[in-house]
Amino acid sequence: MKPMGPIPPGFEANASGQLLIGGRLVSDIVAEAGGTPLFVYDTRIIERQIERFRATMPSEVALHYAVKANPYGELLSWIAQQVDGFDIASFGELGRVAHLGLPISFAGPGKTDQQLETAIRAGVTINLESEGEAERALAIAAHGSRPPRLAVRVNPPFTLKGAGMKMGGLASQFGVDHERAPALIRRLVAAGAEWRGLHIFTGSQSLHAEALIDVQAATVALAAELAAQAGASPPEVNLGGGFGIPYFPGDEPLDLEAVGAALSKVLAERPKILAETRFAIELGRWLVGEAGVYLTRIVDRKESRDETFLVADGGLQHMLAATGNFGQLLRRNYPVAIANKFTSEPSEAITITGCLCTPLDLLAHEVAFPRAEPGDLVAIFCAGAYGLSASPQEFLSQPRARELLV
Numbered sequence: 001m002k003p004m005g006p007i008p009p010g011f012e013a014n015a016s017g018q019l020l021i022g023g024r025l026v027s028d029i030v031a032e033a034g035g036t037p038l039f040v041y042d043t044r045i046i047e048r049q050i051e052r053f054r055a056t057m058p059s060e061v062a063l064h065y066a067v068k069a070n071p072y073g074e075l076l077s078w079i080a081q082q083v084d085g086f087d088i089a090s091f092g093e094l095g096r097v098a099h100l101g102l103p104i105s106f107a108g109p110g111k112t113d114q115q116l117e118t119a120i121r122a123g124v125t126i127n128l129e130s131e132g133e134a135e136r137a138l139a140i141a142a143h144g145s146r147p148p149r150l151a152v153r154v155n156p157p158f159t160l161k162g163a164g165m166k167m168g169g170l171a172s173q174f175g176v177d178h179e180r181a182p183a184l185i186r187r188l189v190a191a192g193a194e195w196r197g198l199h200i201f202t203g204s205q206s207l208h209a210e211a212l213i214d215v216q217a218a219t220v221a222l223a224a225e226l227a228a229q230a231g232a233s234p235p236e237v238n239l240g241g242g243f244g245i246p247y248f249p250g251d252e253p254l255d256l257e258a259v260g261a262a263l264s265k266v267l268a269e270r271p272k273i274l275a276e277t278r279f280a281i282e283l284g285r286w287l288v289g290e291a292g293v294y295l296t297r298i299v300d301r302k303e304s305r306d307e308t309f310l311v312a313d314g315g316l317q318h319m320l321a322a323t324g325n326f327g328q329l330l331r332r333n334y335p336v337a338i339a340n341k342f343t344s345e346p347s348e349a350i351t352i353t354g355c356l357c358t359p360l361d362l363l364a365h366e367v368a369f370p371r372a373e374p375g376d377l378v379a380i381f382c383a384g385a386y387g388l389s390a391s392p393q394e395f396l397s398q399p400r401a402r403e404l405l406v
């Protein structure tokens with residue numbers, strides 16, 4: 001028997017033990033969507049996260065949504081009413097949020113001239129990833145009628161680590177090395193661009209408040225230092241994000257209150273050059289990850305040697321991360337349940353696989369579940385971020401996943 005990750009708070013069952021998502025029965029949700037496999041996103045859980053962020057973080061910190069985590073259209077329209085800006089990491093994401101009326105900043109390496117031109121014309125802030133990209137943006141804007149909005153993404157000399165700072169400055173395709181940032185800021189200002197400020201992103205999926213506290217303090221200090229060297233005060237400093245959620249056995253939720261208290265103190269004592277600066281934190285996973293449930297129906301039950309397998313109609317092609325193949329070093333079990341027997345006692349060790357012809361397609365390995373049969377529904381939690389859009393949906397030409405916001 002192997003352990004699985006914790007089911008996020010906010011999921012309950014009705015009297016007969018059927019899982020409710022957003023207060024609705026999964027069987028009704030599946031019927032409304034037209035079947036499985038299906039991603040369901042519960043707006044109440046996203047709302048809970050946003051309310052917690054607003055209550056905890058200092059008021060001068062804006063909340064941006066990192067579209068990369070989940071670009072589902074209905075979710076973007078809904079979240080546009082709740083957050084202060086969109087951070088995009090590709091031109092395709094611009095197309096998904098351009099009509100939603102929020103400020104947009106555009107990071108990511110490899111922006112083409114055509115993409116830069118469209119983004120500049122749309123008034124999007126471009127987080128410059130290199131001096132070369134800066135020169136291309138300035139040359140393109142020279143033909144246009146408005147000064148381009150340009151921010152400098154900085155490759156800092158530290159990174160987000162569980163055990164404090166790692167000083168030393170790694171090489172990266174992301175951002176301009178910090179020691180060269182002041183010269184680039186001066187160049188942008190001299191060329192007549194609207195310099196929007198700095199973007200410093202140091203990492204993802206941290207559950208360690210101490211690590212985040214250290215990295216945020218270091219980021220504010222670095223922003224002040226670079227601004228002083230450039231002789232210009234940044235209108236905006238994007239502090240990055242990196243807030244994680246528990247996925248696996250033993251993971252503890254991030255102590256957001258500790259992070260908020262420490263950041264409040266850092267901002268209250270910040271250097272004068274940042275006095276007028278607006279700060280932002282960009283979050284994807286922490287906002288939407290726990291709101292998503294992937295529902296897939298059991299098609300077959302079989303014994304092999306001394307193991308019992310349930311085979312589902314979905315799998316790795318929609319939910320790669322749950323199979324341990326999205327950058328994890330070791331495969332561990334995501335939180336999983338039999339959705340229509342949510343409150344039944346576990347009675348047997350089960351391995352749940354998807355329907356792909358590859359042994360990689362493992363959704364739960366030797367986990368204790370109640371007895372389940374073909375027709376029952378499997379729920380995989382923590383599927384709201386880096387789910388469908390981070391999975392190889394074309395692999396093996398299986399039916400596409402449905403998505404629904406409730």
Ligand SMILES: *Cc1c(COP(=O)(O)O)cnc(C)c1O
Pocket residue numbers: 066068069087089107201203204205240241242243282283284285286385
């Ligand atoms: C991916 C990414 C994010 C979002 O990270 P999460 O772990 O989903 O919060 C934020 N900013 C940048 C620059 C990113 O590349």
